Amino acid sequence: MSGGLRLLPLGTRGFIPTRGGQTMSFLVEREGAFLLLDAGSGVARLAEPGPAGRLAGAERLDVVLTHYHLDHVIGLSYLPGVARHLKVTIHAPAPPLTEAGPEAIERLISPPLFPHRIAEWPMPTEVVAYRSGPLEIGPFALEVRAQRHPGGSVGLRVGDSMAYVTDTVADPATVAFVKDVDLLLHEVWLGDGEGASSAAASGHSAAADVAEIAARARVRRVALVHHHPGRDAAALEALRASIERRAGLPARVLEEGVPLDVG
Structure with a gap:
């Protein structure tokens, strides 16, 4: 990769997983560090041999959410099954970037919708709010931008390598x-x-x-x-x-x- 990124699309569709495609999630790798952009149903692919092999020697996984619509966050509930050997940090947007904040995750990952709260997960997991940029996450430097979408969403730029602009x-x-x-x-x-x-x-x-x-x-x-x-x-x-x-x-x-x- 010579200083660049390796992008692994896990889910590229919007709204509904269909035709063999999952909803939004992208695994980004640089220098042995891993960033997960959004956590739609594509997170399920982390159980497949290829992605699982990439993460086998990793120590941590940083998840960056752009907003809280279900096709971008439902895969958070899969993490105890596919990332239980990792330390997980969920970077969650908050006002003024989005109308809701990390409390949306707390509502989703708790009874009666999900049996175990994040504090009860088998791996150390932290939810960190972000309200502005830049975000410095290991070798990744992310710029952020508020976007026009119901409830708000966030555009992300990872250096000069790539930009992720969805739900806007x-x-x-x-x-x-x-x-x-x-x-x-x-x-x-x-x-x-x-x-x-x-x-x-x-x-x-x-x-x-x-x-x-x-x-x-x-x-x-x-x-x-x-x-x-x-x-x-x-x-x-x-x-x-x-x-x-x-x-x-x-x-x-x-x-x-x-x-x-x-x-």
């Missing part, structure tokens, strides 16, 4: 935040035929707007994430090709479980 309307202010990164992970919930009214109502982004952001920010490449569970492989390929053509730079649909070297 396509915002022109994102251009400066992600400028010149090697890889932009940007949500593409809405397709070419769905306009601004749909984006505003849902708090999500349309393909044409994502292409414009990527082009203006001069990112090296863009990956489609948080795409609609109703889209099959052919529909995703059409969306990818449309963004690549509009942006004039490489676009890809990430394959879950397949690592990618970044930056």
Whole structure:
């Protein structure tokens, strides 16, 4: 990796795990340290041989949440099963970045929704609120940005290697935040035929707007994430090709479980 990152997509879909795809979670590795961006149902893939092997020699896992919608946090309840040998720190956004704070995790990971509170987990686990950036987590330096989404969400930038922008309307202010990164992970919930009214109502982004952001920010490449569970492989390929053509730079649909070297 020579100073860069290794990205392992665990879940790339939005809302519902379907068609063999899980909801949002990405394992990022640098210098033997591991960062988990969001904890959707994709966390279940940490039990698979490949990801489990990557974490076998690790001592800790830092989880950074962007917000508290279930497709981004349900996998927290899987951690006692897939990360019980690790020291876990959950970095949870708080106002003014999001409307809710870590109390949302306490509500989810407690009876009657879950039998064991975090304090009762088999591994040492800490929940730490973050209200602004930058975040210094081991070898990772993260910039954060509040985004427009119901309840709020947070955009993340990991140095010049990558930016993670999901659950937000396509915002022109994102251009400066992600400028010149090697890889932009940007949500593409809405397709070419769905306009601004749909984006505003849902708090999500349309393909044409994502292409414009990527082009203006001069990112090296863009990956489609948080795409609609109703889209099959052919529909995703059409969306990818449309963004690549509009942006004039490489676009890809990430394959879950397949690592990618970044930056």
